[in-house]
Amino acid sequence: MIAVTRITAKSSTRNLRQKLQLNNYFSSKVPDEPTWVPIDKEKLPKVPELDEATVNHLERLSLVKFNNQAGVERLYKAIEYANQLHMVDTEGVEPLDSVLENRSVYLREDKVTDGNCLKDILQNASLVVEDYFVAPPGNIPLKPVDKKSSK
Amino acid sequence: MVYSNRISLRRLCRLSFLVSRHNRHYSNLSYNPREQEWRSVVGLEIHAQIQSESKLFSGASTKYAGSTNTQVSIFDAAIPGTLPVLNRHIVEAGIRTAAALGCKLSQMSKFDRKHYFYADLPAGYQITQQRHPLARNGKVKYLVYNTDNWNKYSWKTASIIQLQLEQDSGKSLHDADQNRSLIDLNRAGVGLMEIVTAPDFTDGEEASSFVRELVLMLRRLETCSGRMEEGALRVDANISVHRPGEPLGVRTEVKNLNSVKSVGRAIDYEIKRQIGELESGREIVNETRSFDAQSGQTIAMRDKEKLQDYRFMPEPNLLPVFLYDSKSVPMGVDPANVIITDHLLQGLPSSPSKSYERIHDDHKISIRNCVILVNEDGLLKIFDEIVERRDAKALINFLIADFLGVAHARDINLLQCPVPFRHIAEVFDMKTNRYISNDNVTQVLELMFDFPNKTPGEIVKEKELENIQDLEVLQAECEKTLLKHPNVVQRWKVGQQKEKKGRQDPMLKLVNTTMTALNNRANPLVLISIFEKLLSKK
Numbered sequence: 001m002i003a004v005t006r007i008t009a010k011s012s013t014r015n016l017r018q019k020l021q022l023n024n025y026f027s028s029k030v031p032d033e034p035t036w037v038p039i040d041k042e043k044l045p046k047v048p049e050l051d052e053a054t055v056n057h058l059e060r061l062s063l064v065k066f067n068n069q070a071g072v073e074r075l076y077k078a079i080e081y082a083n084q085l086h087m088v089d090t091e092g093v094e095p096l097d098s099v100l101e102n103r104s105v106y107l108r109e110d111k112v113t114d115g116n117c118l119k120d121i122l123q124n125a126s127l128v129v130e131d132y133f134v135a136p137p138g139n140i141p142l143k144p145v146d147k148k149s150s151k
Numbered sequence: 152m153v154y155s156n157r158i159s160l161r162r163l164c165r166l167s168f169l170v171s172r173h174n175r176h177y178s179n180l181s182y183n184p185r186e187q188e189w190r191s192v193v194g195l196e197i198h199a200q201i202q203s204e205s206k207l208f209s210g211a212s213t214k215y216a217g218s219t220n221t222q223v224s225i226f227d228a229a230i231p232g233t234l235p236v237l238n239r240h241i242v243e244a245g246i247r248t249a250a251a252l253g254c255k256l257s258q259m260s261k262f263d264r265k266h267y268f269y270a271d272l273p274a275g276y277q278i279t280q281q282r283h284p285l286a287r288n289g290k291v292k293y294l295v296y297n298t299d300n301w302n303k304y305s306w307k308t309a310s311i312i313q314l315q316l317e318q319d320s321g322k323s324l325h326d327a328d329q330n331r332s333l334i335d336l337n338r339a340g341v342g343l344m345e346i347v348t349a350p351d352f353t354d355g356e357e358a359s360s361f362v363r364e365l366v367l368m369l370r371r372l373e374t375c376s377g378r379m380e381e382g383a384l385r386v387d388a389n390i391s392v393h394r395p396g397e398p399l400g401v402r403t404e405v406k407n408l409n410s411v412k413s414v415g416r417a418i419d420y421e422i423k424r425q426i427g428e429l430e431s432g433r434e435i436v437n438e439t440r441s442f443d444a445q446s447g448q449t450i451a452m453r454d455k456e457k458l459q460d461y462r463f464m465p466e467p468n469l470l471p472v473f474l475y476d477s478k479s480v481p482m483g484v485d486p487a488n489v490i491i492t493d494h495l496l497q498g499l500p501s502s503p504s505k506s507y508e509r510i511h512d513d514h515k516i517s518i519r520n521c522v523i524l525v526n527e528d529g530l531l532k533i534f535d536e537i538v539e540r541r542d543a544k545a546l547i548n549f550l551i552a553d554f555l556g557v558a559h560a561r562d563i564n565l566l567q568c569p570v571p572f573r574h575i576a577e578v579f580d581m582k583t584n585r586y587i588s589n590d591n592v593t594q595v596l597e598l599m600f601d602f603p604n605k606t607p608g609e610i611v612k613e614k615e616l617e618n619i620q621d622l623e624v625l626q627a628e629c630e631k632t633l634l635k636h637p638n639v640v641q642r643w644k645v646g647q648q649k650e651k652k653g654r655q656d657p658m659l660k661l662v663n664t665t666m667t668a669l670n671n672r673a674n675p676l677v678l679i680s681i682f683e684k685l686l687s688k689k
Contacts, residue, residue, distance in 0.1 A: 061460060097261065097465035104488040105470040110203050110240030113210030114224035121220055121228045121336070131219040132333035135270030138323050 037087075044083045047076050189392050191422040192399055193358050194350035195414075196387040197365060198343050199375040200319065201244045207318050207342035208235030208278065215381055219335045227340040229273035234468050241316065241342035242285070242472060243495055244374040248344060249286030249314045251372055251499050252365075256492065259473055260285045262316075262466035270334050271321035279317035279345070281463050283471070286314045292504045293364035294518070295357050301519040306504070309361050310349040319343050338382075344375075350389065350399075354422065355415035362386055362414050364503055367526065371500040379409050386414050391435070392425045400425070401435040405442055405449050417442035421449050506531060514543035523551055529565030530555065537576035542583065549579050549592075557596040570603045577607045581617075590671035591616050619672050622681070629681045632665045643686060658682060 050058075055072060059065055066072050118131060127134035203213055209224040226233035249256055261283040264276040289311030296304040321339035323332045346365070352358040366384060369375040376383045386409075391402035405421055408414045420442075425435050440449040475481075476493050506525045510516055516524075524531050524547060538546055554575060558565060578595055581587045587595055598610045611617050619625060633640055643657040662678045 057460075061462065098467065098470070100470055103470050104473040104484070105237050106488050107239035107242065107472075107490070108210075108236045110205055110238050111210065112205050112212045114205075114226075115209075115211035115222045117223070117225065118220050120225060121223050124228075124230075129333060132324070132335055133220075133270070135323070135332045135334050137325060137327070137330050138270055138332045 039084055039087055043087070044080070045086060047079045047083065050075070188394060189422075189426050190395050191353055191390065191392045191425075192350045192402075193352040193354070193418055193422075194389045195346075195348045195352070195358055195361070196389070197346040197348075197362070198319075198385045198387075199248075199346065199365075199369055199377075200383045201241045201316075201342040201344055201374055202376060203238060203240050203244070203342055205238060206340040207238055207241055207316065209340055210236075211340065213341050215383075217337050220337065222337040223339065227273075227336055229275075235278060235466075237469065237472070238342060239490070242490060244342075244372075245285050245314065245316050245344050246474070246490065246492060246495050247372055247499065248369065248374045249289065250496050251368060251502070252289040252291055252311055252314065252346070254286035254289035254311055254314055256286045256474055257283060258475075259283065259471045260316075261471045262469045263463050264466050266462045266464075269320070270332055271323045271336070271339065273321070273336065273339065277318050277320065278466050278469070280315035282465075284313040284315035285344075285472070287312065289314070291361070291364065291368075292502070293361045294504050294507050294522075295360040296518060296522065297356060301517065304518050307351075307357060307360075309351040312347045312349055314347075315345050317343050317345055352418075355418035358388060358418050359411050359415035362411050363526075366411070367503040368500075370528070371503070379411065382409060385409055388414065388418050388421075390418055390421045390425070392422055392429065400429075401437050403435065403438055403440055403449075405440045406452070408442055410444070413442055413444050416444075416447055417449055420447055424449065510534075514538070514547075516544060516547055520547050520551060523555075527555065527565065529568060533565065533568065533572050533575060536572045537579070541576070541579065545583060546579055549582060550575075553582075553592050554578075554596060557593060557600065561597075561600055563600065570599055574599055574603075574607050581607065581611065585674045586617055587611060588618055588666070588671045588673060588675070590666065616670075616672065618674055619669065622677075625669075625673060625677065626681055626685070628665055628669055629661075629678060629685060632661055632668065633682075633685060636661065636664065640686065 050072070055066060055075070058075070066075055122128050122131070122133070125133050200213075201207075205211060206213055206224075206227065209226040211224040211227055212222045214222065224233075226235065246256060260280055262278050263281040265279050265281065266276040268275060290308055291311060292306060292308045294304060295307050319338050319341040321334050321336040323334055325332050348361070352361065366377040366379070369384070370377045378384070385407050388405045388408065389402050390405065391400040393400040403421060403425070405417045408417055421440070428435055439452045441452050442449050472490065473488075474490050474492050475484075477491050480489065480491065503525050507518070507521045510521045510524060510531075511518060524534055530550060534547065534550060563569065578587075578592065578599060581595070582589065582592050595607055595611060595616060598614065599607050602610060605613075639657045639660050643661075658679060661682055662675050665678055666673060666675060
């Protein structure tokens, strides 16, 4: 874009068109014309049958409730829709995480500059005991607790 | 508890495996013929806290044992809108460690999010490096040894699959009575390196020997304190058993092993348990287990999310980390944003196993003594500095038996040894030349630490601790002893053969009495020869 503005300021319209064509030539990965390939649904992978356990698992991961049969139908449709991506040939193409992936991350010096903000941190907690957050019991060993001896 | 006591306890913990006589578990495994029909396969994941002032992605302190939730920045508490800023020192420490473990450094590494729901992980994901770790493909040679049987040792090599940087989680205190967990986020976000090994181990002894080698290496690099009792290094072990020729069995993961001894015991217990289950016709379930050090058993963990799906995705808030050497840095790159590896890779310490080999080969010293020498911070350096032109075996015995005892009793950190090494050498020489008696060595060493500005020679002169060389003085003292103890002389005359069991050798009794009278300022061998002369005249 920068190149284009500079040219506008300096050159005639004809010149500009030539430069633009040249520009297109260099960014050749962007097609000149949009293309349209009809997808043969027969070629797509079949949507697998989802049993109850899988639906439950998906609900848990997405924190979305599918509620009823209609909801599950919509889930099938969503999978079918996403399956169209299988038609894109990605052979030998590295996945792109970020358009800035050639830039390197900023690295800070190892100094203590933060912390000691107990009050701010605990503001959001609904339950606090002796400056600890209180949470439901977590992943603990399945060891029978002897109630008598612990008292 | 007094602070200084804590340090010596810590040191005791570190060295306790060397003197332990109680790890019986080692002996059982290899001799049971039934268990020979099984093969066990063990791989390790080691989480080591990287020593740093501040956390991996925030400026909060990493100090151990701070008061609850005070070392937490708003980023560590996952307040929306906060962003991670990478700590250069931690990346550099990871690079040094990876290089020392023989890994190939990745020119570019990236961060990923690993999702799981847990109260001590406020963001709901951990920032880690799954697809593009900092380094891959390492090899570590290590010494397999058994503190119960020092004659049986061997050299093995383990492969390291990858070394990645990641965040530590917070700490949970489980309050079973009130059915709740208490969460402290001080540890949340501390920089860890996860070191993943190939399944190259066959039993607890190999795995724990590897962990010892690794801990020592990290301590030498000063990238991790290696204090397993503080949770600075934690080991997860993946364990499975199968019959020879058959595919690998279903594995279980024993999590959070927090001592070298527990690594060995937990793995051996788990192998036995799995064999027992399979032979009774039951199946092994892929599950997470914890180790109870008191009972020596592994216990299944209550794991609600059986179907763990970590949903790894690229961390969108962090750009990749690029490593260059000073020649390959591209033009116009901001030095604040890249890491130049040349100076980091200079002066890496040699590995503990190389030290073992070197001392063992150069000086023909027993493996046990090599291990003690290398495991005690700073002792190897003292040895190396003063061993030249001295008897290595005698020197090592002196350092371990005499010197270390005094140094430990005074809780001296040998890495910052308060006395010049030549003073230590001088005491050793005085001992070997019999200038002072063995009984006075401890006293001289103690005085050496008391007066670091004086040479041991001056101290001995001042305190009159050197052996009395004048034979007449010695003989006079010996004669006095003989007069005082006629019954012992009588016993000597009767002869040793008729002595009752358990009674002291009369000669020993005479020498000891005389030594005490002389304040240990004599060579016992000289006294014996004097006594023999005197007694034969009678």
